[in-house]
Amino acid sequence: MSPTAQRAAAAPLENRQTEADDAYVTLRSIIRSGELGPGERLVEIDLAARLALGRAAIRTALARLEQDGLVERAPYRGARVRVIGEAEAVEILEARGALEGVASRHAAQHATPKDVDALRSILKKMAQRHTAGDLHAVSELNASLHGRILRIANLPRIAKLIDDLNAQNVRHQFRTVLAAGRPSQSLREHGAIVDAIARGDGDAAEAAMRTHLAQVIRTLQSVARSAARR
Amino acid sequence: MSPTAQRAAAAPLENRQTEADDAYVTLRSIIRSGELGPGERLVEIDLAARLALGRAAIRTALARLEQDGLVERAPYRGARVRVIGEAEAVEILEARGALEGVASRHAAQHATPKDVDALRSILKKMAQRHTAGDLHAVSELNASLHGRILRIANLPRIAKLIDDLNAQNVRHQFRTVLAAGRPSQSLREHGAIVDAIARGDGDAAEAAMRTHLAQVIRTLQSVARSAARR
DNA sequence: GCCAACAGGATTGTTGACAATCCATACTGC
DNA sequence: GCAGTATGGATTGTCAACAATCCTGTTGGC
Numbered sequence: 001m002s003p004t005a006q007r008a009a010a011a012p013l014e015n016r017q018t019e020a021d022d023a024y025v026t027l028r029s030i031i032r033s034g035e036l037g038p039g040e041r042l043v044e045i046d047l048a049a050r051l052a053l054g055r056a057a058i059r060t061a062l063a064r065l066e067q068d069g070l071v072e073r074a075p076y077r078g079a080r081v082r083v084i085g086e087a088e089a090v091e092i093l094e095a096r097g098a099l100e101g102v103a104s105r106h107a108a109q110h111a112t113p114k115d116v117d118a119l120r121s122i123l124k125k126m127a128q129r130h131t132a133g134d135l136h137a138v139s140e141l142n143a144s145l146h147g148r149i150l151r152i153a154n155l156p157r158i159a160k161l162i163d164d165l166n167a168q169n170v171r172h173q174f175r176t177v178l179a180a181g182r183p184s185q186s187l188r189e190h191g192a193i194v195d196a197i198a199r200g201d202g203d204a205a206e207a208a209m210r211t212h213l214a215q216v217i218r219t220l221q222s223v224a225r226s227a228a229r230r
Numbered sequence: 231m232s233p234t235a236q237r238a239a240a241a242p243l244e245n246r247q248t249e250a251d252d253a254y255v256t257l258r259s260i261i262r263s264g265e266l267g268p269g270e271r272l273v274e275i276d277l278a279a280r281l282a283l284g285r286a287a288i289r290t291a292l293a294r295l296e297q298d299g300l301v302e303r304a305p306y307r308g309a310r311v312r313v314i315g316e317a318e319a320v321e322i323l324e325a326r327g328a329l330e331g332v333a334s335r336h337a338a339q340h341a342t343p344k345d346v347d348a349l350r351s352i353l354k355k356m357a358q359r360h361t362a363g364d365l366h367a368v369s370e371l372n373a374s375l376h377g378r379i380l381r382i383a384n385l386p387r388i389a390k391l392i393d394d395l396n397a398q399n400v401r402h403q404f405r406t407v408l409a410a411g412r413p414s415q416s417l418r419e420h421g422a423i424v425d426a427i428a429r430g431d432g433d434a435a436e437a438a439m440r441t442h443l444a445q446v447i448r449t450l451q452s453v454a455r456s457a458a459r460r
Numbered sequence: 461g462c463c464a465a466c467a468g469g470a471t472t473g474t475t476g477a478c479a480a481t482c483c484a485t486a487c488t489g490c
Numbered sequence: 491g492c493a494g495t496a497t498g499g500a501t502t503g504t505c506a507a508c509a510a511t512c513c514t515g516t517t518g519g520c
Contacts, residue, residue: 463519465517470513471513473508478503481501485497485499486497
């Protein structure tokens with residue numbers, strides 16, 4: 001449940017009609033939603049029964065998910081949801097920072113006034129929800145803001161890369177958002193990004209996006225450390 | 231033929247023993263080598279016969295390759311090698327630039343004197359081959375230099391991303407290397423990258439790598455334009 | 461009591477057959 | 491002649507059975 005509406009930059013799968021595609025899409029969203037925790041075993045027959053599909057479909061879906069980095073497989077030993085440690089999560093965020101930086105630069109160069117309005121509107125809602133204390137909504141608006149920037153940038157290939165990277169960090173995403181004092185700081189950082197895009201300053205937009213994600217990395221590290229100490 | 235030694239940052243596939251993995255590795259290298267040109271149809275039975283493997287193995291290999299972006303599939307219509315146009319090639323190079331920039335920064339921060347020696351040695355060979363007019367060798371040394379930097383950076387996840395991106399650009403790789411006046415300019419750019427890494431200057435290393443790839447993009451565009459005009 | 465070999469079950473890998481779909485060609489009615 | 495439609499081959503998608511492998515708990519020897 002909780003159909004987190006963050007498909008954002010998904011591939012143009014249009015009218016998928018084959019079982020394998022079906023299995024891929026649903027499994028991916030199940031993993032993304034955290035319904036299948038990291039390390040959990042993915043037994044082909046069980047999944048086939050659960051999704052009411054054939055084993056072959058599950059099989060190729062798992063192969064694709066492995067390539068996405070969401071699933072780990074060993075011959076004759078089966079597949080399990082990939083466990084992503086702190087170091088790897090940091091690396092993924094660095095990649096995201098670099099790629100979203102490029103996207104922000106392009107967004108700054110391509111944004112129409114209408115695009116800017118949309119961004120500011122999301123930003124405004126974020127501020128409202130923040131003062132209302134609804135962190136879950138803030139997190140979703142955050143995702144939609146980033147997604148919107150990607151759409152403006154008009155770099156489909158890079159958008160897909162970022163989407164894939166994002167899918168791997170579900171576990172750590174929640175933690176970082178909830179860190180103490182983080183939301184208000186995050187709000188300022190997003191404001192800086194949008195401002196740069198609004199005035200068409202590509203360099204500044206890229207820089208702002210990168211410092212934003214660098215901050216996410218820092219909070220992730222501090223949260224992970226304090227969790228480990230416990 | 232021509233076993234281009236650019237596996238560089240490949241995944242740790244260790245002792246693959248299943249047919250599907252076998253099919254994936256060989257098909258990937260076949261596509262990478264250009265032996266199977268872009269747009270070419272990939273019929274499962276034919277490939278199975280050619281590689282002496284079962285159709286199921288080919289099937290899952292194609293699913294994985296699709297996820298890599300090397301292959302395009304449509305239901306009941308089969309798979310073909312993905313055709314990558316100029317716009318997409320540019321986008322891929324931008325992504326590479328961003329990611330390799332990050333890698334270069336890390337390399338600058340982690341490089342040992344021994345690492346620097348290795349880089350300089352490659353650079354030296356490149357200069358020699360360049361004056362000897364052996365562009366093929368220069369291209370291979372180029373790949374090995376980039377690969378070396380990635381190894382020094384010690385960011386396996388990002389290295390894999392870059393490797394995947396690289397695999398998609400085989401077609402355009404040749405052209406850019408052979409552009410008039412490009413090799414000597416490329417040599418200078420690589421020199422700047424290695425210098426920055428040698429003195430541990432992360433900012434400079436990232437900047438140098440990004441301007442390097444920005445130049446590659448520019449030559450790709452000019453080559454593509456002149457080719458289109460013909 | 462402990463270590464090694466060994467069944468047994470569970471799960472994946474592989475194979476072959478069949479169904480579904482697409483594509484190109486030939487055909488029909490006008 | 492031509493538009494639309496049937497038809498057959500080619501190819502992929504799905505299914506069910508079997509083989510190969512791993513893992514666990516058990517047994518036997520010492």
